[in-house]
Amino acid sequence: MYDLAVIGAGPAGMAAALAAADAGLNVVVVDEQIRAGGQIFRQPPIEFPDAALKPTAGYGWAIELLERFENHEDIEHLTSTTAYGILRDRDNDEISLKLAVSGPTVSGVISARRLLIATGAYDLPVTFPGWTLPGVMTAGAVQSLLKSQHVLAGEDLVLAGSHPLLVVVADQLVAKGARVSELAFARGIPGPRELVAARRAIPGHTDLLAESALAVARLVSRGVKVSTRTIVTGAFGDRAVESVELARVDRDWKVSNRRRRREASTLVLGYGFSPSTELARQADCRMVWSSPKGGWVVAHDERMESSAPGIFVAGEPTGVAGADQARAEGHLAGLSIARELSAPRTPSGATFAAADKGISRAEHFSTVVQTMFEPKREALATLATPDTIICRCELVTRTSVDATLDDNPFVSTASAVKLQCRSGMGPCQGRYCEGTVGALVANARGTSLAEAGHFTAHLPVKPVPVEALTRLDQLDS
Secondary structure (H helix, E strand, C coil): CEEEEEECCCHHHHHHHHHHHHCCCCEEEECCCCCCCCCCCCCCCCCCCCCCCCCCCCCCHHHHHHHHHHHCCCEEEECCCEEEEEEECCCCCCCCEEEEEECCCCEEEEEEEEEEECCCEEECCCCCCCCCCCCEEEHHHHHHHHHHHCCCCCCEEEEEECCCHHHHHHHHHHHCCCEEEEEEECCCCCCHHHHHHHHHHCCCCHHHHHHHHHHHHHHHHCCCEEECCEEEEEEECCCCCCEEEEEEECCCCCEEEEEEEEECCEEEEECCEEECCHHHHHCCCCEEEECCCCEEEECCCCCCECCCCCEEECCHHHCCCCHHHHHHHHHHHHHHHHHHCCCCCCCCHHHHHHHHHHHHHHHHHHHHHHHHCCCCHHHHHCCCCCCCEEECCCCEEHHHHHHHHHHCCCCCCHHHHHHHHCCCCCCCCCCCCHHHHHHHHHHHHCCCHHHHCCCCCCCCCCCCCHHHHCCCCCCCC
């Protein structure tokens, strides 16, 4: 049995594993990727000639974090391995948790005294006519291809959304030779009040902010059209994307009649991120709604423990806040677990104080970004027309969702809609459609997105081979 099992090898997972292992705990880290780093520090295969990480401005600490993690003798790293469920030993008075995993070296269950969920986030799905066409991709997917495989997602691209990551991705694409014809932002230029409020984000992040400003300047100098108050309302083509429709919107992202077409072979969407909380939900951790933080996030105490005994959380599942805060939260979680398990080298009070200070410092930046770039979720849900597919796993259209709400006036939650029309019952368990269904419910009933609720998650939270499920009753070695 391990002292700690960490799910996710991004900044939060690595920092937590290092803190716990340095304190003398026996640690295993489970991650789906072939190399550590998570999405933000995604590394190409080791076989590539330039496989070394090249972190963007403001993240110089990433290299040391990765090197320490990859070379730590007391951390076992299971790569290309999916964690798909959390089980609890009901016959044991002490906390004993089992993590169901499927991978090339381990397939079955891993026993641990404590678990840390550091599963990151995924791009916020937005539904509109044509969003399921080949050639429509998310900013995270496009960036992953660039980072891990050095592959361009397309040569003639339009980027649309509201998150500042779009600027970074557009700059990277152009630098690699892609043609980006337009970068369309749904929000407008920040006003004086926003800029004054944003001053709290400057200390400690001047390099990152300067690089972002330079990226915009480079894009404009290379002929990329940068539009504001512009949203994508459709993607069109016979077999793949051939053109996209863009429309002007007001400050609430309400679409006007001023629409235009632009030819493109690839449409890149970047409206923000949703925390990956499927494991936490399946383990019955309490969830709370926070739209600026990404939607449904995992509740936790001051030491990063969730409401489920023995299960801790760090990074994006607590709210999409960036790599600095993810690393700081992971460090605190690792220290907290070490103290709770009376590790051989229990962290001192001063160490905890420094960890708390790190989170507070990171929050100055993350809070500003979350507030300035919060997506207008109810407005995005209205982009879907009656024939638009909402749930791509079960091929449920908006008409089906609307009919469910019309025929059942007492249905007022996303889960109730799920039971009626199967939206969210496919392999992704609602990762693609939950947000849209919740917003449609809230719009129809005149309630909040928090009141519309969220889908539940069931084991397996991700698709795995049937053979893996047959091994759930086998003890880990």
